[in-house]
Amino acid sequence: MQIVPSIDLQSGRSRLVFWPGASSGSGTATDRPEKIAQHFVSVGAKMLHLVDLDGATRGAPANTDVIQRISRSVAVPLQLAGGIDGPRQIELAFACGATRVVVPQWVVAESVQTLRDCLTVARDWLAIGIDARADRLADHSWHGPPPTFETLVEMLAGEGVRRLVISHWTPADLPRIGALATRHDIEIQLAGGAAEPAAVDAARAAGVNGLILGEALFSGAIDFGAAQDNTKQATGALALNG
Numbered sequence: 001m002q003i004v005p006s007i008d009l010q011s012g013r014s015r016l017v018f019w020p021g022a023s024s025g026s027g028t029a030t031d032r033p034e035k036i037a038q039h040f041v042s043v044g045a046k047m048l049h050l051v052d053l054d055g056a057t058r059g060a061p062a063n064t065d066v067i068q069r070i071s072r073s074v075a076v077p078l079q080l081a082g083g084i085d086g087p088r089q090i091e092l093a094f095a096c097g098a099t100r101v102v103v104p105q106w107v108v109a110e111s112v113q114t115l116r117d118c119l120t121v122a123r124d125w126l127a128i129g130i131d132a133r134a135d136r137l138a139d140h141s142w143h144g145p146p147p148t149f150e151t152l153v154e155m156l157a158g159e160g161v162r163r164l165v166i167s168h169w170t171p172a173d174l175p176r177i178g179a180l181a182t183r184h185d186i187e188i189q190l191a192g193g194a195a196e197p198a199a200v201d202a203a204r205a206a207g208v209n210g211l212i213l214g215e216a217l218f219s220g221a222i223d224f225g226a227a228q229d230n231t232k233q234a235t236g237a238l239a240l241n242g
Contacts, residue, residue, distance in 0.1 A: 005040040006049040006214035009063040055083025064096040071097025127163035157184035174206035
């Protein structure tokens with residue numbers, strides 16, 4: 001399981017100020033996204049998740065300049081969420097340096113053609129953002145009865161989606177999430193939902209592919225290096241036992 005640092009982009013800056021040396025009193029605080037990205041890559045991050053908060057409001061990527069700066073400063077995949085509301089927005093995201101995109105469930109859940117158009121543009125680099133909680137699914141104004149989490153995943157997988165970013169999950173959801181990943185041979189990343197190391201361990205045990213963490217890493221509640229090292233050790237132990 002990969003630990004994927006997440007940076008919220010707002011008005012060309014990081015929404016949260018990051019001070020990597022806060023615990024030791026060393027280093028310098030920064031809200032420059034490219035500097036934050038460089039830090040996480042320097043300590044071993046293999047991918048970064050970017051959330052364009054302004055783009056989510058406008059319905060199209062808005063922080064394109066800063067995404068370009070990040071893409072020039074690090075050599076890892078950049079996964080962009082926020083404002084990716086269709087194929088044209090996907091093309092813009094790729095043009096400004098993103099290498100993967102996350103389209104929200106409401107864009108594609110009731111329009112198979114829109115989903116297919118998004119897949120045509122993004123192919124394997126498309127992920128669909130989906131809520132694990134039934135009440136969150138029910139909040140959307142569906143044309144008919146709201147789908148269940150399971151039926152929505154089944155529909156997406158059947159159309160060729162191979163990546164999901166699942167938000168609003170709880171530890172109680174992990175068994176069914178892990179079972180769905182196995183049943184549909186689909187890559188699953190969990191967004192947020194982990195505020196302490198025990199939650200990281202639970203996500204890893206469920207067999208998900210990635211855990212996206214933002215504020216928990218910025219605040220120091222979860223240490224990136226320690227979480228990634230524990231994940232590697234657990235993976236190695238499973239390989240030896242297998």
